[in-house]
Every structure is written in structure tokens, then in C-alpha cells.
Amino acid sequence: MISLAGRDIAHSWSKFVLTGIGLGLLIGVTLTMAGVYRGMVDDAHALLNNSGADLWVVQKDTQGPYAESSSIKDDVVRSVRGMPGVAQAANVTYFTMQVQGASGDDTRAMVVGIESGQSGEPGYLVAGRQITRGHYEAVADVKTGFALGERIRIRRHYYTVVGLTQRMVSSGGDPMVFIALKDAQEAQFLKDNDAIQNDRTRTAANPAFNRPGAPGLLDAVQALQSSSRSVNAVLVQLAPGFGAEQVAEPIRRWKHLQVFTRAGMEDILVAKLIATSAKQIGMFLVILAIVSAAIVAFIIYTMTLGKIREIAVLKLIGTRNITIASMILQQALGLGLIGFIVGKVAATVWAPVFPKFVLLLTQDAFTGLIVTLLICALASTLAIRTALKVDPAAAIG
């Protein structure tokens, strides 16, 4: 049996392929938009995975350290280490700030203060090495654009990039820069020199702190002002055989700290922190899908309208309705298939160029394929209806 659809496509294949490519690019945009949404969620998950923690201990009544600011003293970790079920506990600080590269350009990055050899450290590197010195070394995500050996500036100190890692991002997609905890504590709370001078002068002008009869009091007060002993969270790893909630509850009750389990943290990050922007993207995705469907329907409809004369001839020579209908359906599905393949390839090609992470899931692609074919089939019914209503006389009309 002759494939009517194949014959028709072969007849004007360039037009068919070009239409398919155009449709493909549209589908590519839709898939990318889905990828952007998935990327946002994945950024949040990456943040949790990379911290390597089972529990997050933060300031009481806060939802820190990612969604809210949280500040606890850095010796809390010692009392947490003593709680039952805690295998490892490590201090960590998170601080989003501008980091200056060697060229003088600012890069927005999340500076993470870590204790080396503890959780919070980047789990894998793509180049260089982990931090070995207690000060002034950094491991950066490749997205920051920093190179190995580059001297970057955080506040007033220069750090040497000794290692590079990948997919270490904050929930907002900012690449991370890992530095030693003590440096990070200083960087987080260190004021600029002018502010420090101002503070010193202000304290010196206060008669309560600068009494003539008490030499040394002023120095002591000023030394007290410039020290920082706070961290944002304590990352806890559970000992084998302990449940998260089982370990979290005594810390909440007796240490008067807020403790989040992995599930709780995911809920904060995905359901609260990125909820609005995710809905924004989702809304856009829905509209884009509707527009794509409409365009597919119109393309197939106009394609059929363009062939109305040929269909009339077919009818005139006695072709059965089902043959004509299957021709149109096959063409629609073919168009959808070409569009999907082009779209998928295009999305994959341009996804890495995006500044933030775009995650193209295979299951999304499958859903996309099924939806595309479904829309094509639905759209073709409109065209089939028109084609079947054609009067054979129109061929000679």
C-alpha cells in the first residue's frame, strides 16, 4: 500500500522540515522553561546534598541558615557533639557577598566557612585540592569563573584559589566559595576600616568607657567590639542506628536550639524559599504550553487547508475517508516527532549556556513527547474534520 502521508511529505519535504524545525524550537523553549524550574528545585537539593548534613542546628525560633539569618555561638558545637546519636557536628557559616577576582571584577557568590575534614566541605572537586592551610585558601565553584591559583579578595583579605568544584550553589543559584571557618567568621562580621575607626572614636568619646582613672578600660572595650565568635549553623551527621527526629528532639528540648531534619529543610527550601519564583516559572510554563499547542494546531490546520484541492482530487478518485484522515494524522504526528527531537536537541545544546542551572530530566522529556503527540493528534482532528467536509467537486470547480 502506498503511504499517502509519505508521498505528500516527500512532495514538499523542505517546507515540512522547516515547519518541524520551527515547531521544534518552540518546544525547545518549553522544555527549557521546565528545565529552569527543575534547575531551581535542584539548586535547593544540591545545597542540602553538598552540606552533607542529616540535621541542621540553628538559632531558636529561626528557619536558618538558608531561609533566614541564624546566629549561634561557635562553642555550641561542642555541646551538640555530646548529645546521643550525633556522629559528627561541624560549624558552618553562609554569607552571600561580592567576591573580587584578580581582574577586579565582582562576582556574586555565597561564601561558606567550613572546618576542613568535616561535613560542609565540598564533596568532590574538578581540579586542584582541598584546603590545607588554616587561613587564606579558597575552593570555588567553576561558575564563579575563578581559575586555580587566582588571588581573590573577600573583604580586606586575599585568598588563593586552590581547588575548583562544580554544582555547589546556594538556593538562589549563586556559586559557592569555600574558605576556612575562622576566616569566614572574620569576613562575615568584619567592618570596613572607616567604620572601625568611627566606632573607636565613638567609644573613646563616651566617658563611661574612657575614664581618666581607669587606664586600659578603653582598649578592653574596643577589643571586645571587634571579635566575632558566631556561626550560622551546626551541621550534624547521625550515628548509625539513630533516627533523625530521635536525635533532633533532645537538642530542641535541652539545648534550646532549633533543629531541622532533612525533610524539614527541604520543605523550607522548596516550599517556602523558592515557592514564589517557582510558581512564577510554572505559570509561564503553562502559558507557553498552551501557546505551543495552539500554534501546532494552527500549523496543521493551515497545512491541510493548503492541500484542500489535492484532497478534493483524492476524494474524486474515490479514496476512502479513513485513508485521508490517517494521512493527516500521520503528518501531524510526524511534525510533532520532528519538533520534539529538534526541541530536545536544541534545549540540550543551549541549556549549559544559561547562567543558572537548567536541569533537563528524562521524565520531563517523555512527558513532553507524549503531550506533543497528544496535542498534534488533537490538532489534526480539526484539520481532518475540514478535509472530510471538502466537496470532491472542488477539485474541478
Place this chain on the structure above:
Amino acid sequence: MNQRPHLLRRIGFSALAVVLVAALAFVALRTGPLAPIKVTVTSVQEGKLSPAIFGIGTVEARRSWMVGPTVAGRVLSVRVDVGDTVIAGQLLAEMDPVDLDQRLSALDAALARAGSTQAAAQAQVADTTARRELAAINAKRNQDLAAQNFISAGALEGRLQEKASADAALQAAQANLSGTAQDINRLKAERAALQQQRGNVRLLAPADGVITSRDAEAGSTVVAGQPVLRLIDPASLWVRMRVDQGRSAGLAPGLKANIVLRSQPRTPLQGQVARVELLADAVTEERIAQIAFAAPTVTASVGELAEVELQLTETAAALLLPNASIQRLEGKTGVWRLAEGKPAFAPVRLGVSSLDGRVQVLEGLKSGDSVVVYSQKALTEGARVQVVDTLVKGSTP
């Protein structure tokens, strides 16, 4: 109908279909869950490493002095300024002596008067001596006369009494004389004491040094012990170094040090650990050591930040790995070993590490084992991997 263009069209169409399907297959296999994870590997080699200790510190003076009065008073004059080089014993500043000079002249007058009193006492002694001699002669003569019964016993007794009185008067005069001498001694001692006090208001340099701060000006009142001037011995500069307790193994006096001052990052200075303090800082979890410069004179400012690297002795030969390959999985430390192209987690026991990021492996691996160093993402047991030379362009592992 012409068959050739039809055939060509068919071939072209099939070629296009093949290209599309191939592109889809490529995209599916290179991205997403089906794609292999790119990794770089290294083979475990035996070698030696020279571990080192890294710490930061500030330049301090080993010998410094605070020069101030021992009693409260007003500053009369300050003779030197910050930066002046002074020698031991040089007059640096003077306190207001208030009434010390007047009291000295009062004592001088009292001394002169005591001298006069002594002269009078001496004259009195001479007078009483003369009287005693006369009384003795008279008594002798009367004794002789009484022996020949020329005078009455009553007359003799009168003469004898005169002699006894003259003796007593002489003793009184001599006692008076030594009293005046003691008076003079007392006054001299008092004057010397006052002279000492007068000298004490002159603030002298306790040693050769350089003035580092001038804390009080002429006319200001300072309490006892409050410094007017501070000076240091510039030849006694050293670095007070703080080292993380966890990385301080091997810290001992005599270790060779490489000192980089913040003001001279390009010219490292040589030094040596002069002292390791017995007291560590419990709050910052740091140990403290003093590093002396090898060069006798160093152009460094006190309080300047310095980075110190201490070289420890080379270790015996052992298996070595880059620290980027060390992973933590479920609380265990290990590496991903490639066995027949698949990664398998091998727990290891680690020894010392060097600052350049190499670490000793004591247990868990054999020489020649292939171990994953860098990976694009976190590995899992048996994941599909593709071994490449480098993951980031332009970086050498």
C-alpha cells in the same frame, strides 16, 4: 514522472531522519541520568612528603617598656617623640616635682643649722673640758692640802663635788655633740631620700630602644603606673603565631620558619621557632608560638600581619594520594577505587598530610591502585564513569 529527483528526495529525507535520531540518541546518552560521569584518576604511588604547619600571627616586640610615674602627678615636659631612638638612661620626660625643690632647700637650711648646732656643742665640750681640768687640778691640790690637814674635810668635799660635776658636764656636752652628729646624719638621709624622689620624677629610658607611643603631653595628669611613653627594642621583633590546634602536631622550638609579612608578600623572610607557649587558647582552639627572625634587623611594623609556614622533617616513604580524592561516605573516610572501570568505595586510614594537598594512606589501598581524583558530580557505587585527562580546561592537576 521523473524517478531520479524522487529518489534523491527520498535519500535526503531518510538522511535527515537518521541525523535527527542520531542527535536525539547522542543527547540522551550524553546528558541526564544515562550519561557517564567524567572523572580523572591517579594511580597510588609510594613517596615521601614533607608536612608543614601553617599559621598566622602578628609582629610583636619581645622587649617593650611602658615608662610612667610611680605616683600620680602632672607631666611637666616630654622630651622625645614617637620614632626617636633613645639610649639607656636618657631623659625622656619629667613629672612636675611640685614642692620637692623647696623641701630640699628647707632640708639644706636644716642641715646648715644642724652644723651650727654641732659647732656650738663642740664649743660646749671644749668649755666643759676646760672646767673639768680646772676642777681636777683644784681637787688634786685640795687633796694634798687636806692630807697635811691644812684645810677642813668639808672644803675638800666641796672641791671633789666640783670635779664630779665638771665630769658630768663634760659627758653631757659630749653626748650633746654626738646628738648633733646624729641629727646631721638624719637630715642628710632625709635629703638623700628627697633627692631620690626628685630624681624619680625624671623619667629615664630603661634601655636602648625606639619610642612607639607618646600617651601623655605636658600638663596632663596621670595616675601611678599609667604610661607616658612606650618604647620597644627594635632588634627584638618576633612573630606571635597562632596555629589551629588540630593542625599543630610537631610544633616545637627550633623549627625553621618561612615568614611572609603582609607588607612584603614577595620577599619571604627566614626565621625559627623561639618559643612554644605552654598555654593554648581554649576559646579559639589555637596554640601560640613565637617565631624569631633570622636577620638581626627587620623592617616590619609591630602589629603587622604575617603568615608563617613551619617545615617539618620529611616522612618515611608511604603511599600518597591527593586530598581531592578523599571522600566521606556514611561516616567513613575512603576513596573511589576504579575496579574494572566501575568505582567502588574503599575505606582508608590516613596519615599525615602536606600543605600542597598530598596525604599519606596507611591502610586500605595497594600501590598502583587506580583512584578517582576529580569527578563532575558525587559518585555512587558502580556508576558509569568516563576517564578523562582533565575536567577543567587550562588546569593541571
